Amino acid sequence: MPTIEVAGKTIEVDEEGYLQNRTDWSEEIATAMAKEDDCDLTQNHWEVINFLREYYDEYQIAPAVRVLTKAIGKKLGPDKGNSKYLYELFPYGPAKQACKYAGLPKPTGCV
Amino acid sequence: MAKAEFLTPELTEYLTVPHVRAETMAHSRPFVAKPEHQESVGYPGELMDGWEEKAVLKLGELVRGSRALQVFLDSCVKCGACTDKCHYYLGTSDPKNMPVARQDLLRSVYRRYYTFAGKYFPKLVGARDMTKDVLDEWYSYFHQCSQCRRCSVYCPYGIDTAEISMAARDVMDAVGLGQKYSNEIIGKVHKIGNNLGLPGPALKDTLEGLEEDVKEDTGVDVKFPVDEKGAEVLVITPSADFFAEPHIDGLIGYAKVFHQAGISWTLSSYASEAANFSMFIGSRHNLKKAAMRIREAAIDLGVKRIVVGECGHAWRVAYSFWNTLIGPFDFLDPNYPVPQHICEVTYDLIQRGALTLDKEANDDKVVTFHDSCNVSRASRMGNMPGGQFIIPRAVIKASVNKFHDMAPDTIYEGTFCCGGGGGLLTDDLIELRVKGAMPRMQALKQVVDEYGVNYMAAICAICKSQFTKVLPYYKFPMDMIGSVHGLVSTAIQLGTKQ
Numbered sequence: 001m002p003t004i005e006v007a008g009k010t011i012e013v014d015e016e017g018y019l020q021n022r023t024d025w026s027e028e029i030a031t032a033m034a035k036e037d038d039c040d041l042t043q044n045h046w047e048v049i050n051f052l053r054e055y056y057d058e059y060q061i062a063p064a065v066r067v068l069t070k071a072i073g074k075k076l077g078p079d080k081g082n083s084k085y086l087y088e089l090f091p092y093g094p095a096k097q098a099c100k101y102a103g104l105p106k107p108t109g110c111v
Numbered sequence: 112m113a114k115a116e117f118l119t120p121e122l123t124e125y126l127t128v129p130h131v132r133a134e135t136m137a138h139s140r141p142f143v144a145k146p147e148h149q150e151s152v153g154y155p156g157e158l159m160d161g162w163e164e165k166a167v168l169k170l171g172e173l174v175r176g177s178r179a180l181q182v183f184l185d186s187c188v189k190c191g192a193c194t195d196k197c198h199y200y201l202g203t204s205d206p207k208n209m210p211v212a213r214q215d216l217l218r219s220v221y222r223r224y225y226t227f228a229g230k231y232f233p234k235l236v237g238a239r240d241m242t243k244d245v246l247d248e249w250y251s252y253f254h255q256c257s258q259c260r261r262c263s264v265y266c267p268y269g270i271d272t273a274e275i276s277m278a279a280r281d282v283m284d285a286v287g288l289g290q291k292y293s294n295e296i297i298g299k300v301h302k303i304g305n306n307l308g309l310p311g312p313a314l315k316d317t318l319e320g321l322e323e324d325v326k327e328d329t330g331v332d333v334k335f336p337v338d339e340k341g342a343e344v345l346v347i348t349p350s351a352d353f354f355a356e357p358h359i360d361g362l363i364g365y366a367k368v369f370h371q372a373g374i375s376w377t378l379s380s381y382a383s384e385a386a387n388f389s390m391f392i393g394s395r396h397n398l399k400k401a402a403m404r405i406r407e408a409a410i411d412l413g414v415k416r417i418v419v420g421e422c423g424h425a426w427r428v429a430y431s432f433w434n435t436l437i438g439p440f441d442f443l444d445p446n447y448p449v450p451q452h453i454c455e456v457t458y459d460l461i462q463r464g465a466l467t468l469d470k471e472a473n474d475d476k477v478v479t480f481h482d483s484c485n486v487s488r489a490s491r492m493g494n495m496p497g498g499q500f501i502i503p504r505a506v507i508k509a510s511v512n513k514f515h516d517m518a519p520d521t522i523y524e525g526t527f528c529c530g531g532g533g534g535l536l537t538d539d540l541i542e543l544r545v546k547g548a549m550p551r552m553q554a555l556k557q558v559v560d561e562y563g564v565n566y567m568a569a570i571c572a573i574c575k576s577q578f579t580k581v582l583p584y585y586k587f588p589m590d591m592i593g594s595v596h597g598l599v600s601t602a603i604q605l606g607t608k609q
Binding site for chain 1: 142291292295296299305306307308309310312313316320321324349350351354355356358359422536538539572573575589590
């Protein structure tokens with residue numbers, strides 16, 4: 001089982017670095033994962049990550065890209081409520097990269 | 112999320128057949144399924160003791176159970192017609208991605224144990240023992256076949272490599288070596304009802320959001336009903352249509368078509384998936400189990416028709432296998448095709464003049480169409496030969512003014528796979544996916560250069576996700592790919608017909 005080390009703690013992840021146990025998540029882990037990808041988390045990244053976590057708590061699944069863009073548009077302004085902006089924040093794809101930092105499992109299927 | 116450590120093939124003026132470069136893709140291996148994924152689809156958790164013997168027995172069972180498989184294994188004469196037909200060979204130069212070589216990985220084992228010559232003179236006929244090296248080679252190269260069946264079109268004997276690749280994956284699953292991507296997904300369908308693992312409440316929330324969006328855009332109350340008993344039509348669509356871009360524009364298109372035609376319809380939260388990855392792993396019992404949810408939902412909701420959304424391999428499963436898997440459909444209205452494709456529905460309505468489409472609404476686009484492999488080579492639409500090519504194009508041409516086809520040997524039954532079909536649409540195979548997309552990208556580049564094409568429409572969720580991911584590797588914009596019903600959605604005029 002692969003692991004990552006964050007702040008002296010060993011955390012289990014899957015082959016692609018997604019957390020095995022969602023309860024292990026902390027802001028430090030998100031920051032460390034982003035650092036691996038040369039990504040500095042700004043306030044706008046956190047808006048996305050926090051929204052994903054809230055949505056997951058309620059629905060046990062990550063939100064559809066459309067649901068996410070709409071929510072971010074409401075929070076950060078209409079010019080940011082589109083997938084182009086989300087791809088600027090998360091170049092590997094908002095659904096996958098942002099889910100990883102948020103400690104959620106990777107979305108599966110034809111996506 | 113490591114950066115790409117491979118070179119994207121260069122697009123040249125025209126497609127050339129590359130020189131052979133042995134073993135260039137020998138390192139490509141998708142993640143192995145974990146024990147819980149394996150068990151969720153009824154297979155041993157990990158590679159079992161005595162797997163060699165079990166694998167040979169399973170192979171024998173498959174050959175005895177399928178006359179087609181036996182003919183495919185016995186009849187190859189090594190003529191070479193298939194060698195330059197596979198997009199993975201063209202994109203990787205690895206000779207084991209030539210269809211004949213891929214078949215021989217399994218054929219050599221079949222010969223060793225099930226033919227006279229192979230039993231007594233194995234070296235003379237290229238027969239091999241079932242060893243760990245052979246199994247590793249199978250795992251690598253049978254996950255470099257998207258089961259698109261392009262090679263079978265050019266084979267003078269009609270040998271279908273997809274059937275051989277499905278058999279190989281079935282054998283590997285039976286001894287406890289499965290692929291994580293496909294098997295985890297099939298397990299989710301059995302448990303939750305779709306590939307994503309999207310539960311009912313999340314589905315309803317997403318659809319309510321779409322109703323708001325459409326209302327905001329058009330001022331019209333277009334409904335996205337779920338679990339509505341007594342609706343006329345049950346729509347079975349890939350769950351990517353609920354989740355991903357540009358898929359969701361297609362779903363909005365279906366809803367607008369039903370709205371405008373006055374047809375009552377519903378989705379099902381129980382059968383919320385058209386895709387059936389069990390076909391990719393050659394597993395009949397999973398194929399049936401996943402499809403059965405659709406029959407149960409249709410009976411439970413009391414619908415009269417089943418319509419399938421934009422999903423390539425689902426249409427093959429529905430069109431070619433549903434009747435024997437989950438039929439008879441004597442409870443459905445016999446006046447409509449069972450099942451019916453969403454493109455057939457829209458096409459019929461256009462023919463009858465029931466929809467008003469404003470082509471100018473799509474005048475910012477110059478469109479081409481990517482034929483998806485399972486629709487093209489394993490199914491049909493409408494009641495005319497080649498309907499699966501004619502009908503989607505007719506729907507597009509009714510919705511846009513500017514349309515140009517790609518080169519003739521890259522469309523229709525000769526279409527090139529997107530590079531992500533057959534259970535390969537996973538990030539651990541990204542190198543293969545990028546390289547395998549090369550022939551399609553080459554054909555696309557030609558129409559981009561010649562006609563200014565800026566939009567490629569498709570009717571398959573895998574194709575749409577694959578192109579979104581690989582187009583940027585070839586310096587095309589990621590949002591150049593879209594749904595056929597996304598075009599319909601833009602063009603359709605809602606409200607009272609004038």
